[in-house]
Amino acid sequence: MKIINKTKEFLKSSILFWKKFLTTEDKKEYILTNMAFFNKQVIVLLVAVLSVFIIHNAMKPVLRGACRLVLQSSNIDAVDFERRVVGVEAQKVKLGTISRQVRSIGVLKANAEVVIKSEIAGKLKEILFVEGGEVEKDQVLIKFEDEGYKASKEKYEAAYVLAKTEHDRMKKLYDQKVGALKDYDKAVAQMNEAKAQLAEAEYQLSKTEIKAPFAGTIGIMKVNTGNIVQQHTELVSLVDNSSVKVEFTVPAKYVENIAVGQSVEVTVDSFGDRKFSGTVDAVDSELDTKNHSILVRAVVPNPSGVLKHGLFANVILVTGEKNDVLLVDEDAIYREGSIELVWFIDDKGRVYTRRVLTGAKEISGVEILAGLKEDDTVVTAGHLKLTDGLKVKILNESENKEEKATKKQEKRAKK
Numbered sequence: 001m002k003i004i005n006k007t008k009e010f011l012k013s014s015i016l017f018w019k020k021f022l023t024t025e026d027k028k029e030y031i032l033t034n035m036a037f038f039n040k041q042v043i044v045l046l047v048a049v050l051s052v053f054i055i056h057n058a059m060k061p062v063l064r065g066a067c068r069l070v071l072q073s074s075n076i077d078a079v080d081f082e083r084r085v086v087g088v089e090a091q092k093v094k095l096g097t098i099s100r101q102v103r104s105i106g107v108l109k110a111n112a113e114v115v116i117k118s119e120i121a122g123k124l125k126e127i128l129f130v131e132g133g134e135v136e137k138d139q140v141l142i143k144f145e146d147e148g149y150k151a152s153k154e155k156y157e158a159a160y161v162l163a164k165t166e167h168d169r170m171k172k173l174y175d176q177k178v179g180a181l182k183d184y185d186k187a188v189a190q191m192n193e194a195k196a197q198l199a200e201a202e203y204q205l206s207k208t209e210i211k212a213p214f215a216g217t218i219g220i221m222k223v224n225t226g227n228i229v230q231q232h233t234e235l236v237s238l239v240d241n242s243s244v245k246v247e248f249t250v251p252a253k254y255v256e257n258i259a260v261g262q263s264v265e266v267t268v269d270s271f272g273d274r275k276f277s278g279t280v281d282a283v284d285s286e287l288d289t290k291n292h293s294i295l296v297r298a299v300v301p302n303p304s305g306v307l308k309h310g311l312f313a314n315v316i317l318v319t320g321e322k323n324d325v326l327l328v329d330e331d332a333i334y335r336e337g338s339i340e341l342v343w344f345i346d347d348k349g350r351v352y353t354r355r356v357l358t359g360a361k362e363i364s365g366v367e368i369l370a371g372l373k374e375d376d377t378v379v380t381a382g383h384l385k386l387t388d389g390l391k392v393k394i395l396n397e398s399e400n401k402e403e404k405a406t407k408k409q410e411k412r413a414k415k
Contacts, residue, residue, distance in 0.1 A: 088382035106248030112240035146208035163194035216240035327365035343379035
């Protein structure tokens with residue numbers, strides 16, 4: 001620590017010494033006056049130069065050996081690179097057909113959904129379903145206490161029988177020209193009134209049983225057996241998920257390409273890459289002027305019931321086909337950030353990276369918009385061991401030849 005501090009002080013003093021030397025007019029007098037310090041600096045400088053000289057001579061063999069090793073290594077790597085051949089799988093860029101697609105985001109809706117409410121006021125007697133289970137159309141779901149409604153019906157049945165009997169008697173008298181028309185008309189009115197009251201009583205009695213309007217999945221009851229509920233109280237929900245509807249918007253520029261019956265492909269984040277197919281069943285009659293889009297609805301079969309009402313979905317609408325497009329396997333493409341690249345194999349069997357621009361992606365391959373041409377060869381497997389200029393051997397070349405021969409035969413057969 002003392003040595004470091006002394007060194008710092010010496011350097012500081014040296015700087016001040018030479019600064020003053022540069023600003024002094026009589027430099028010779030200044031050197032003579034400070035001769036002791038000047039001699040000290042000369043001695044330090046000579047020691048430093050001598051030390052560097054000694055270290056340099058001592059390190060010469062080591063530096064030479066290191067340089068020799070580096071040069072030898074470089075020569076070996078260069079020779080190895082020239083001779084090394086790496087096996088890869090590859091394919092030719094081919095012409096094919098790909099579908100024209102429009103992508104959108106939609107919301108899944110059940111094929112049918114209803115919230116079942118009480119149509120009468122009364123006390124719940126029985127719940128005849130398992131919550132969360134499946135029910136059939138017209139299955140009895142809920143029963144109310146019905147004694148009062150039955151009594152009312154019986155009362156109006158008796159009144160109707162009496163009114164009808166009186167009507168029949170007055171009609172007979174009127175037909176015989178014995179009874180007055182006024183009395184007959186009164187009997188007709190009373191019978192019709194009694195009939196209407198009976199129909200109302202029967203209707204109210206029928207409402208003591210709630211039936212499923214369609215087959216589907218029943219929800220959870222919001223009230224319990226024994227509760228007294230008022231008219232229009234929400235009781236339970238029923239959903240038909242045997243198929244689901246997906247509603248989505250399509251930009252106005254695609255309107256002329258949209259039609260009922262076109263195919264859609266739906267994916268939901270909850271199910272990863274699983275795809276669900278459906279068809280367009282309705283196109284709205286007018287455009288949304290704010291968003292310059294049109295609403296489209298498609299139906300997707302859902303026999304397993306996994307798709308639920310309210311889920312967001314990614315929708316691909318297939319509007320037609322695009323012919324004579326360049327296609328490669330998706331495995332041939334790799335990315336560096338947002339840049340898409342392929343390993344291109346030249347006529348000499350060497351690989352080089354090449355940037356490409358891709359379009360639609362389907363099972364048949366990825367559309368290449370720019371960067372490649374028909375019959376170019378690209379690597380589909382073995383990317384990680386490649387560097388620009390490296391020689392490669394195509395391991396699946398026989399498969400490619402067989403595929404090419406098959407295509408030729410198909411062309412000849414068409415001719």
